[in-house]
Amino acid sequence: xxxxxxxxxxxxxxxxxxxxxDSRQQDxxxxxxxxxxxxxxxxxxxxxxxxxxxxxTNFYWISWHGLLPPYNIEVFDLTSDISTPxxxxxxxxxxxxxxxRKDHTSTPFFTAxxxxxxxxxxxxxxxxxxxxxxxxxxxxxTGKTVFSFPEGSPYxxxxxxxAHDNMLKNLLALRTESFSYNSAKxxxxxxxxxxxxxxxxxxxxGSGPGQKRIEVGRWAQKWGLRPEGILVVxxxxxxxxxxxxxxxxxxxxxxxxxxxx
Numbered sequence: 001x002x003x004x005x006x007x008x009x010x011x012x013x014x015x016x017x018x019x020x021x022d023s024r025q026q027d028x029x030x031x032x033x034x035x036x037x038x039x040x041x042x043x044x045x046x047x048x049x050x051x052x053x054x055x056x057t058n059f060y061w062i063s064w065h066g067l068l069p070p071y072n073i074e075v076f077d078l079t080s081d082i083s084t085p086x087x088x089x090x091x092x093x094x095x096x097x098x099x100x101r102k103d104h105t106s107t108p109f110f111t112a113x114x115x116x117x118x119x120x121x122x123x124x125x126x127x128x129x130x131x132x133x134x135x136x137x138x139x140x141x142t143g144k145t146v147f148s149f150p151e152g153s154p155y156x157x158x159x160x161x162x163a164h165d166n167m168l169k170n171l172l173a174l175r176t177e178s179f180s181y182n183s184a185k186x187x188x189x190x191x192x193x194x195x196x197x198x199x200x201x202x203x204x205x206g207s208g209p210g211q212k213r214i215e216v217g218r219w220a221q222k223w224g225l226r227p228e229g230i231l232v233v234x235x236x237x238x239x240x241x242x243x244x245x246x247x248x249x250x251x252x253x254x255x256x257x258x259x260x261x
Contacts, residue, residue: 054215056086056232058240060109061101062248064228071119075244077109078230086232089220097230110241112248119252124245135245137252145249147242155241156181162188162246177253179246181238186216188250197221197229199247203237217243227251 059082063074084096107127112135115121124133132155136146145162149155165178165187178187184203191198201217216237221229233243 054218055234056218057235058233059086059097060231060233060240060244061097062228062231062244063108071114073112073122073248074108075110075112075248076106077240089218089230110244112245124241133241133245135249137249141253145246145253147245147249155239158182160242160246162249177246177250179242181242186238186246187213188246190254199250201233201238201243201247217247219247 057079059078061076061078063076078097078100081100082093082096084093086093110124110126110132112122112124115123120137120139122135122137123131124135126132131150132153133150134148136148138144142164147156147160147162149157149159160179160181162177162179165176175190176187178185180186185205187202187204189200189202191200197220199219200215201219202213203216204211204213206212214237216234217231219229219231221227231244231247233240
């Protein structure tokens with residue numbers, strides 16, 4: 001694999017190989033007797049206060065893809081290799097990711113293989129070559145993306161539909177897209193008006209002025225013409241596979257719109 005440095009990423013604001021401990025300060029009334037996994041029954045139920053500290057549990061590297069055949073997309077799980085506590089895309093975190101990518105020789109967590117010449121359908125295969133999801137991409141960037149999963153999947157028990165969160169409000173900028181996972185709403189937001197090199201994933205409750213949200217994922221990409229980078233996810237809230245797939249679909253849409261990503 002090509003070694004990629006992340007020196008210009010500035011601090012901002014799956015099947016899991018290893019579960020990192022949660023260092024978040026716990027409320028006295030919170031039950032800490034068990035740590036949930038990324039399976040579909042692990043979603044927390046009580047809406048927390050707005051904007052608690054973001055504590056990701058899993059780290060994924062999305063490799064360069066999309067510009068030349070065969071158009072496969074490889075995603076690597078770096079969770080078991082990263083020891084630096086995540087406090088943002090700091091220099092120490094960037095350096096560790098760079099070192100891991102240089103030395104990393106393991107097989108991908110999953111690979112997305114296009115099923116047709118137009119790359120509107122993908123089969124998602126794990127490291128054993130088994131299908132773990134199907135991805136149906138729309139012909140136009142304003143369309144809906146659909147992900148389906150085999151019966152009994154440990155990642156998700158229902159289809160996931162990714163679409164623009166508010167078509168009228170975002171008709172020109174098209175900066176957010178949302179999906180539901182286990183009856184909870186999640187929203188991807190693009191952190192820049194001009195490009196899609198930084199994105200954040202939130203779980204949200206309610207709407208309007210009373211809406212609450214927590215950050216559950218964060219994406220950083222190095223170069224606009226090189227769609228690759230690091231995704232960090234809190235898998236106590238959302239499946240890492242679902243987070244990766246919805247991000248890939250959003251990146252593909254942004255490239256077609258000319259906004260990078």
